[in-house]
Amino acid sequence: MASVHSSNEDLDTKEMDARSLSSSRHNSQGEPYIHKVGVPPKQKLFKEFMNTVKETFFSDDPLRPFKHQPKSRKLVLGMQAIFPILEWGRDYNLSKFRGDLISGLTIASLCIPQDIGYSKLANLAPQYGLYSSFVPPLIYAVMGSSRDIAIGPVAVVSLLLGTLLQNEIDHTTNPEDYLRLAFTATFFAGITQATLGILRMGFLIDFLSHAAIVGFMGGAAITIALQQLKGFLGIATKNFTKKTDVISVMHSVFGSAHNGWNWQTIVIGASFLTFLMVAKYIGKKNKKFFWVPAIAPLVSVILSTFFVYITHAEKQGVEIVRHIEKGINPPSINQIFFTGDYLAKGFKIGVVAGMIALTEAIAIGRTFAAMKDYQIDGNKEMVAMGTMNIVGSMTSCYVATGSFSRSAVNYMAGCQTAVSNIVMSIVVFLTLEFITPLFKYTPNAILAAIIISAVINLIDFQAAILIWKIDKFDFVACMGAFFGVIFVSVEIGLLIAVSISFAKILLQVTRPRTAILGKIPSTTVYRNIQQYPEATKVPGVMIVRVDSAIYFSNSNYIKERILRLLADEEEQLKAAYRPNIQFLIVEMSPVTDIDTSGIHALEELHRSLQKRDMQLVLANPGPAVIDKLHASHVANLIGEDRIFLTVAEAVSSCSPKLVEEA
């Protein structure tokens, strides 16, 4: 390799000389050193089509393990594919169970108070949160492929569901239909998730960008925390706004400052919030004490409930839970709206909530899978999530998904498999069967404190700063989603996030980058002269690199952009009394594909240049491009001898002609 560079040090002059190029050409011992651009072997149309379908929908090659297997083995593999528990269950042992038991108990202690609080965000009675932590985790445990995710209700989805449902039915005046619509939405959330998975359309959730999610989550966290001010300050529900934007909420809070706040509630809430934050700090400082913040919520609930029970603070205006239905999930299949107006509404809400729930679950699954280096099958996960929500909707659950905070605790507590979800589920079952009456005296302020301390983690300053540093456009998407959520509503924030993400994609395909290339001294490498200021232009030649596939959405822009760059360059050259440009080399390495509009644009570019006595030269067109250039005969039009393997070869073939004419 080294010889390549050492041998052409004679070219190491800042301003390249066309003559030296041409003389170096004659150094070749008459051998052909210009390499032909390869035309890839023709593929059968059907094969090409199948390849596209495969890359789009089956990019993970799900049938690979089935290849070359006997039929019975295929059946077993098929069952294992649907129920991964059959696969990992065979290697399950006591040591793994110890990890799962501890982590399961830990997340159970965290989920019980959270569930009660989150169901309030969805405007549902507290038991529905617990129900949703009983059935869905069991389903997930047999069907899911993540080992670390903790399933159950989560704050953001609860808030979103509560907002969307409240838009249709008021939960205070018509709680029965509200509940039925919640089950309907959950059912369709499950259907949406499962359908995406079965149709292998999982890539659709990739359209919500990381930056938009960071902003959306941060905004939702603040909205949720603000909602908790009601319980935290002891403001009566009738005095509190039903809107979620920061201005309405602050108005409610300060509007009721004179008579609506309850100091006993505030004292209880504030002291336990302090306790929770200290616990969190301890857990953060020393990873060994991860269990401190994990059990702190349950400890707070027990302590505060006992305290209220002793002091009868509820008579001083401290709001308490009062009543949680005892017993496990009643069936709810007959409550789902399968006909009527609410069917369409439930469907719409379900699609939105299902997509968001899925985005969160897949993000969590991928994060922890990357940490432990195992693969998550996105489409399979979606089927598992969908099934669990469909079954959930028939057993009085609302939309469940993977929880960020509980999954992290699960991971740190040393979970090994999805058995930790089963353990958690059993604990929730026991709670529902035996302990719920004990929650009667739990003050709402404690639940508010627990939710606040949980959602604070969703505000990811570090990520926002990193986004700002890396990509300003992403930051706009992030802030758009954030401010949309806190100043307007969750749906609007979501809409902004999706719109900005799409706008970015459209911008990318309509306005691709182009670069003028120069030769890096003492190499045969041509690079962007903005990135490498030492790169020098070749006299009489302009080299442009097009940085995108050329499609109908950008073909006109690219053509006009190249002509504009050419006009600029000629103007400069004229001002400096330098020779005119005679060759336009288009470096096509990044042009991975071209369509009919792109071919037309190239043809028009060629004709425009011809009229100006310039030559169009192409360097390194890729397989798809060279194929289509030949199919459309544009390769002949431009001249096959004007298509080169590298920019260096294109330049060396242009330069002698320049010299002859000079």
Add this chain to the structure above:
Amino acid sequence: MASVHSSNEDLDTKEMDARSLSSSRHNSQGEPYIHKVGVPPKQKLFKEFMNTVKETFFSDDPLRPFKHQPKSRKLVLGMQAIFPILEWGRDYNLSKFRGDLISGLTIASLCIPQDIGYSKLANLAPQYGLYSSFVPPLIYAVMGSSRDIAIGPVAVVSLLLGTLLQNEIDHTTNPEDYLRLAFTATFFAGITQATLGILRMGFLIDFLSHAAIVGFMGGAAITIALQQLKGFLGIATKNFTKKTDVISVMHSVFGSAHNGWNWQTIVIGASFLTFLMVAKYIGKKNKKFFWVPAIAPLVSVILSTFFVYITHAEKQGVEIVRHIEKGINPPSINQIFFTGDYLAKGFKIGVVAGMIALTEAIAIGRTFAAMKDYQIDGNKEMVAMGTMNIVGSMTSCYVATGSFSRSAVNYMAGCQTAVSNIVMSIVVFLTLEFITPLFKYTPNAILAAIIISAVINLIDFQAAILIWKIDKFDFVACMGAFFGVIFVSVEIGLLIAVSISFAKILLQVTRPRTAILGKIPSTTVYRNIQQYPEATKVPGVMIVRVDSAIYFSNSNYIKERILRLLADEEEQLKAAYRPNIQFLIVEMSPVTDIDTSGIHALEELHRSLQKRDMQLVLANPGPAVIDKLHASHVANLIGEDRIFLTVAEAVSSCSPKLVEEA
């Protein structure tokens, strides 16, 4: 240049040897030949932002001629920018006028019968077609920048407008409101066009791909031709379906075969259609006779009108035009719906019709501008089109745009400037003032024959075949639009065309291509081994090229795709007892940009590889990428000494390490 290749012929072995690579490395005279990847100079945030805005909305740099000019000159330039006639009018002379006069007269003779026919497609009285060929061309002549386009009503937009309006109001039972809605739609079509131009959003029309337009136009042509069977066969309107799909129309045609057809009408229609087709054939065979097909329609109208007048064929059931309002356009500003239900409907129809009209006009403008090598300013064109339709809607015109057939005749007749439109407009004015009563006896069958012979040109078999050859996906879009139009309706066809175009963009950004690279013998060039089967892999190294910017929409796919390629490769190597892969080189030349999700994907890829004792090496990241790699500290994580200018340098730095371990 030649020396580069001749000096490393010692490497010309089919299977590369890691030892030879490493030995060639030691040939370097201790000089650093590994070039650093340039980090582009930091741009100010504001400047970067302004650059993006400029490239998106002002990519054509419209203010460029204004630079360094005195104020008075700027005013003149500004006026000339809005009214290009002020610019080209100064050089106007008699010889140009001769060309414009001849071409103007020719397109006038073509447009008069077409206008009368097209207004029927829009379910409007015949004079509205003529009105639309009087005012809009005048406005365009002072504001437009194309020299060849012929303005007036066109078949496809007339059909589209007729279909969309008929969906809202039935033109037979409520012709007054129908007409008012037509003006309202025209008004908003103009507003849409002008707004797109002023906001410089012209790139939006690029989202309708060439292939989709070909299919849509072909389908519309067939639909229009089928509609003409009514007039051509003399079927009464009450016996004819109002739907436009081929099945309903054929049902109507054959359902009325027994009693509904009129043989006199068929004889007249068929003989003149033959005449028109022969004229067309003559014009095609010899370009000198372009005027034969151009005046044939007018000749047919005169002859057939005279014939019917003499023979009183209208008494034999031959349908005639009967009445065309005499006189020029009455004002219609008071007829536009500015309030009420129809406002929103008119707006919706106007947006769709305006966009389609614009797409057609811009395509025509670009085609002829490319032929004569002048520039069309897309955004300025849109403002001109918009103004002309806004003024048109106030003077009893319906949506006008550039006509394919008449523009081609205009070009061939030797038009020089937009003055040919003025000439045509004057002829139409004279027709409206003096000649319309003479059209009373013109048989409808002649108009049908003229329309059929005109729209047949819109069916572009050659283009469809070329699309099939070049890009199969484009062909699907083309056929989708085509069959959508002929089997369902114009709107559905349009919807299909737009959806498939969008799906293609989404597919492009979600599933980018990747390629495994190999070294092309006796060069230092690494290329796709599928395109260049002679390229050889480097033992212990896998080189992957990612062929797209890495964004949130594809970052996960790219990461997983690379890991899958790696797994495939390792499996093969294992089967062949070859050394394992130790270095994964990602060639990033085509990766023009990366966002936060992409950075995370790279980070995860790096960690995954680390766990497998492999090294991630990057080759030639572009300016945006290297900038973000540094901003996010991922460059440090991977190691700055693992980022190279070229694949060759990356390989040569990996190989000695391979040898040491071997």
